[in-house]
Amino acid sequence: MSVTPDTGATPVTLNKPELPPQFRVSARRQKRLPNWGLKAVMAITGVIGALFLAMHLFGNLKVYTGAEHFNKYAYWLRHVGEPLLPANAVVWVLRVVLAGCIVLHIVSAAILWVRGRKARGKFSAKRRGGLRSFEATLMPLTGICIALFVVFHIADLTLGVQPLASETFQEPTDTAAFAYQNLIASFSRPWSAAIYIVMMVLLSIHVSHGLYTVVSDLGALGKRLRAVLITIGGATAVFILLGNASIPIAVLIGVLS
């Protein structure tokens, strides 16, 4: 096969010498789920998760506009697109997409983690404080905490499962939602508010490192772009932390009731 670059010289031809068997790529075990593919899956699902967090934060901040507006927003979420779409349609699409992303993200992370441990061998590497070594080390831990928190959060404020949800939890009806009352009731319990505040710290650490690795996983180069993305990742994390954690604090000190 010949390839002709515009050099004005004679055609360039491929001349790959026959390699000894141990060096032949065809003889190598090709991974069915390659690491670079799993990393790309983690990057894309992570970005979808971060976009959802941004939207969720925007919705959450409506709590400061008062009970009526917040409940109206919660009601709208379940009835958006009506009458073209059935009730809860958009919510269910979001739920399926997010659940899929979470599963893909966790499965990829677990496979990569196992492969990393295997490739490390029995002697661990001493951390010398690489650029993002601390955050990278924390990723599996913060990830597991976030997965558990998602279960708690859904049981607390969506399903109203006792004893995780508050005693006064009200299911939404066809005509009204009680998101505001449920939120206040949940955050009025100091242990519940504490869980939310601590989790927002862990979540923001996870997101800040995640958004930074996304650039590299999807193939972006360069020191300057890295600096830009570290800033964007950090800023997003700070918004998530301050915006979301302010709500349980506001409930505890009585600004919201």
Next chain:
Amino acid sequence: MKLTLQIWRQAGDTDSGHYETFEVDQLDAGMSILEMLDRLNEQLLHEGKEAIAYDSECRESICGTCGINVNGRPHGPQPHVTSCMQRLRSFHDGATVRIEPLRAGAFPVKKDLVTDRGGLDRIIAAGGTVSLMAGTAPDSDAISVGHDQVERALDFAACIGCGACVSACPNGAAVLFTGAKITHLTMLPIPAIERNERATYMVAAMEDEFGPCSLYGECVLVCPQNVPLSAIGSLNKERLRSLFHPRI
């Protein structure tokens, strides 16, 4: 100066290995760590004991043959310096120094401080070469490569393949190495013709033996040639890019 050395001894690949303690006296602060091992070996041979096996070749930081972990750090305490150029002045007199082989799952210890780093060679053999018959030499001005582009390519081509990045990585990944090897070829016009098949094959060979990258950034701290972290993003880009381009 005098140093107490805890050195990894391992008779062969099946031996489990252990640390052995030695005292070495009358050392000069200007000696390299490898010269200190030479001094110790003379001492051991004089006592009729077996010398410590270790790798070294050029002793001027360009061949990539030497590589030991010193106090848990690949090559030694000075950043961006190979073992052969690490001077003893980094240690205070009477210090205890632990010396072990470059640790990684993909680097089995063959004897004492000697590891088999053939996995890196197998990555290169999979595609880190230019296999094009270039025919007669083109006109010197036919393909212009700017000075900045050449310098950037050389930043990545500087990799000497010592394996320190793999040993420093908490995942035992060779992504900095492979990224450097792929990137310098991609930046130059003739080698770039094969970039897609190169990325496919080299990444397959890399993932067969080494771990995934979690962007800890530990590798760049020990790299003797200061290969930039951009090599990692570049590797991912080349591999993803090869999905969208036909291979030659």
